[in-house]
Amino acid sequence: DTAVSQTPKYLVTQMGNDKSIKCEQNLGHDTMYWYKQDSKKFLKIMFSYNNKELIINETVPNRFSPKSPDKAHLNLHINSLELGDSAVYFCASTEGSGRANEQFFGPGTRLTVL
Amino acid sequence: GENVEQHPSTLSVQEGDSAVIKCTYSDSASNYFPWYKQELGKRPQLIIDIRSNVGEKKDQRIAVTLNKTAKHFSLHITETQPEDSAVYFCAASKSNFGNEKLTFGTGTRLTIIP
Numbered sequence: 001d002t003a004v005s006q007t008p009k010y011l012v013t014q015m016g017n018d019k020s021i022k023c024e025q026n027l028g029h030d031t032m033y034w035y036k037q038d039s040k041k042f043l044k045i046m047f048s049y050n051n052k053e054l055i056i057n058e059t060v061p062n063r064f065s066p067k068s069p070d071k072a073h074l075n076l077h078i079n080s081l082e083l084g085d086s087a088v089y090f091c092a093s094t095e096g097s098g099r100a101n102e103q104f105f106g107p108g109t110r111l112t113v114l
Numbered sequence: 115g116e117n118v119e120q121h122p123s124t125l126s127v128q129e130g131d132s133a134v135i136k137c138t139y140s141d142s143a144s145n146y147f148p149w150y151k152q153e154l155g156k157r158p159q160l161i162i163d164i165r166s167n168v169g170e171k172k173d174q175r176i177a178v179t180l181n182k183t184a185k186h187f188s189l190h191i192t193e194t195q196p197e198d199s200a201v202y203f204c205a206a207s208k209s210n211f212g213n214e215k216l217t218f219g220t221g222t223r224l225t226i227i228p
Contacts, residue, residue: 031214041201043158043218055213090157100146100207100214105157 003027006091006106013081014114020077021109023091031055031096032074033103034066037088049074050096081113116141118206120219128227133194135222137204138186144206147180147187148216152201161202162189191224199226 004025013019025032033056034046048056049068063079074091091106117140127133139147148163164171164178164187171178175194180187191198204219 041152041221041223043203043221045215045217048213048215050213056215094214096214099209100216102148102160102163103216105159107157 004091004093004104004106006089006109008109009107010110010112012112012114015081015083017081018077018079019081019111020075021089021091021111023074023076023106025072025091025093025104025106027093027104029093029095029104030071031094032068032071033092033094034074034076035090035092035105037090037108039087043090047074047076078111081111083113086111086113116144116206116208116215116217118204118217118219120204120222122222123220124223124225126225126227127194129194129196131194133189133191133198133224133226135189135202135204135224136186137188137206137219138184139206139217140185141206141208142182142185144208146207146209146214147178148205148207149176149178149189150203150205150218152203152221154200158203194226196226196228199224 031050033048046060047066052068065077068074088108090108092103094103120137145166150158151161152158175192177190201221205216207216
C-alpha cells in the first residue's frame with residue numbers, strides 16, 4: 001500500500017550514459033513533481049505535471065525529459081549524464097485541486113555518475 | 115519568484131530542551147507553510163503545516179507560528195527527544211489552480227544530545 005514509489009532506489013552509471021527513473025502514486029492525486037536534492041541537502045523543484053500536462057519546468061537542462069503517461073505515473077529520462085547530475089531525485093505528488101496541500105514524497109533514487 | 119530563507123543551518127540541543135527553527139519568505143501571496151522532517155537516507159515527511167488564515171498551530175510537542183506581516187514562520191519543538199534528530203525543511207506555497215509549487219528553505223540539521 002505504498003503511496004508514492006520510485007524505481008530504482010540506487011543508480012550507478014558512467015558519464016555520457018542515458019538513464020530513466022520511474023515514479024508511481026496510488027493516491028489519486030492530479031499533480032506530480034520531480035525534485036533534486038544535492039549533497040548539501042538543498043531540495044529544488046525540477047518539474048511538475050498536472051493531469052499529464054507539464055506545468056512547471058524550472059530551467060532544467062533539456063537533457064532531462066519528464067514523461068507522464070497517465071496521472072499516476074511520472075518518469076524522468078536523463079540523457080548524456082554528467083558528474084553534476086549525481087544527487088538524490090525525489091518524486092512527489094499532491095491533490096492538485098487548486099489549493100496548496102501536503103506533498104507526499106517517494107523514497108528517492110540515489111543517482112551516482114562516475 | 116518565492117524565496118525562503120531558513121536559520122540556523124545546524125542546531126544542537128540537550129535532550130529535553132526546546133528547539134526553534136525560523137524561516138522568512140518573500141512572496142506575500144504565499145498562503146501555505148509546511149514543515150518537513152527528513153531522517154538520514156529517508157524521504158521528507160510532513161510534520162506540521164499552517165495556512166495564512168491561522169497564526170499558530172500545535173500538535174503535541176510541535177508547534178508552528180506564522181507572522182504574515184513580517185513574512186516569517188517558526189517551528190518549535192518542546193521536550194526534545196533523540197528521535198527528533200533529523201534535517202528539518204520549511205517551505206512556502208500558494209494556491210494556484212494545479213500549479214502549486216513548494217519553495218523549500220535550505221534545511222536545519224537538528225541534533226539532540228542525550
